[in-house]
Amino acid sequence: DPSTITWHNDDANKTLITPGQFSITTISDRSSRFHRDNAVSLTRAKRFCRAADSIGSSIDSTAFLLTFGALPAIGNAPTDPTNEVEGTAVTLMCSFSAGLPNPEIFWKFTAKGTNKMVDVGTPTSGNQNNNLMLPNIQRNEAGTYTCYIRNPFGNVSASAALIVRYKPTVSIQFNPSPVKKGSSVTITCRSDSLPLATSHSLKRNGNFIPENSPTKSPSNTPSETIIEWSYTLIGSNETEGMYQCEANNTLGRGESQEKELVVLLPPDAPEVVQSAASDLCWSSGYLGHPPITNYSLSCTSKTDNLCSNEPAQFLATVNAANFTTVNNVSGILCANLTGPSADYTCSIGANNGAFDVKTSADASTRPGKPGPVTIKNIADVTNTGFTVNWCVAFSGSDAALTSTINGVSADKATHSYDSQTQQGTTTVTQLDPGTSYTVTIKVSTSYGEALSEEKTQSTKCIPDVVNADGVKAVIKDGKMTVTFSDSRSGPCNTNNDFVIRNDDEILGTAKGEEIRKELLKL
Numbered sequence: 001d002p003s004t005i006t007w008h009n010d011d012a013n014k015t016l017i018t019p020g021q022f023s024i025t026t027i028s029d030r031s032s033r034f035h036r037d038n039a040v041s042l043t044r045a046k047r048f049c050r051a052a053d054s055i056g057s058s059i060d061s062t063a064f065l066l067t068f069g070a071l072p073a074i075g076n077a078p079t080d081p082t083n084e085v086e087g088t089a090v091t092l093m094c095s096f097s098a099g100l101p102n103p104e105i106f107w108k109f110t111a112k113g114t115n116k117m118v119d120v121g122t123p124t125s126g127n128q129n130n131n132l133m134l135p136n137i138q139r140n141e142a143g144t145y146t147c148y149i150r151n152p153f154g155n156v157s158a159s160a161a162l163i164v165r166y167k168p169t170v171s172i173q174f175n176p177s178p179v180k181k182g183s184s185v186t187i188t189c190r191s192d193s194l195p196l197a198t199s200h201s202l203k204r205n206g207n208f209i210p211e212n213s214p215t216k217s218p219s220n221t222p223s224e225t226i227i228e229w230s231y232t233l234i235g236s237n238e239t240e241g242m243y244q245c246e247a248n249n250t251l252g253r254g255e256s257q258e259k260e261l262v263v264l265l266p267p268d269a270p271e272v273v274q275s276a277a278s279d280l281c282w283s284s285g286y287l288g289h290p291p292i293t294n295y296s297l298s299c300t301s302k303t304d305n306l307c308s309n310e311p312a313q314f315l316a317t318v319n320a321a322n323f324t325t326v327n328n329v330s331g332i333l334c335a336n337l338t339g340p341s342a343d344y345t346c347s348i349g350a351n352n353g354a355f356d357v358k359t360s361a362d363a364s365t366r367p368g369k370p371g372p373v374t375i376k377n378i379a380d381v382t383n384t385g386f387t388v389n390w391c392v393a394f395s396g397s398d399a400a401l402t403s404t405i406n407g408v409s410a411d412k413a414t415h416s417y418d419s420q421t422q423q424g425t426t427t428v429t430q431l432d433p434g435t436s437y438t439v440t441i442k443v444s445t446s447y448g449e450a451l452s453e454e455k456t457q458s459t460k461c462i463p464d465v466v467n468a469d470g471v472k473a474v475i476k477d478g479k480m481t482v483t484f485s486d487s488r489s490g491p492c493n494t495n496n497d498f499v500i501r502n503d504d505e506i507l508g509t510a511k512g513e514e515i516r517k518e519l520l521k522l
Contacts, residue, residue, distance in 0.1 A: 010047060373442070434458065
């Protein structure tokens, strides 16, 4: 049968709830809705519903706790500030006008150009207002501020975009830095401002550079607040100095820090002030920027080295003193040329780290240490001597020639040398047959000496002739047997070959220390 549904308080008397207290809507004979609209106070109690039929039977539902409240509503919402200037104070207002229980109010911030929200300010609970105070706004505080109001029945929010305007912040940079004289340098000024800079300029040593002097190339970056402009200059004495960029917008002027543009300037080429035997002196006028840090000197002889198989000139290594220290009194530097005696073409270099300038000069060394000695070959080898052919470069006319041959006395060697052709010979006699000798040629002058590399040479062995009276030959069965005695000794008689001759025709050989040898039939 159709039911009658009623609503009751879960108290001792199971009090009936009348429609005047709450809203009760009958949906059907089997369904009813109990609700309350526009609650003005927070209520909390247990209720249940009862279904009864026409014959008086009824059944109650389980009692349940029912709480009535109200959704929060915004009273004062934050509004978009305008014309807010960096460094000023900004207050963003937010309050609620409804909500049971009283809502909580809190703020979140999303920086400009990002989508990340961060907490900001202090949350309040129970207070109707929570105004966000920004006492000294900066450009990095520009973005969206959102106020949230919430209680257990829901939440609402409102947002405001904060725009921070500021005068230009300016920076300056050079490319390249430092710059060589005669090379171009780009000076780039960067201005960050809102609104954009309306004018910009460049100063050197406190003075503005005329507009038509540089080539100006403005270019906007993707950011609305940044602009860059460039000047191109040619490095010179006049462009060196302290530079500063300046930019202006409606809020004021901004200046970069002063930055020094360093122009690298070449030094003057060294000037030869003295070129005499054994000394080469020079001075430098302007030392460049930065000043000269080191000098270099290289010399090439004008005379070919006839000892070499190559046509290249002889390269001398010349010692030079005081290359890294400039004489503060006279400004003159000298190199003491102590290479092999010869005439040279020299190159003097001055370097300041950015430029390397050179000057050519002619110079001559005093007679000095001779050049290298080369043994070309050893010829005319006999059992008592041989001849050494050699050459020496740049020995001068005062060369003294000696040789070292295994302690052989000097009177056994004779020397000859032609300074024009640089060729020499050393002939050694009175040596022992079949003996190995180590040969070294030494060329000496009053300023030094030069030694050749070592060579090893042996004298020849010339066999002795056996006295024919001691030889006995017997021919039998087509073979000849020769018998003789041998009393020879010395280096040429070790592991000998014995040769039998008849009318200068070789008849056969016998080897070793044997006294008797059989020879094949000739």
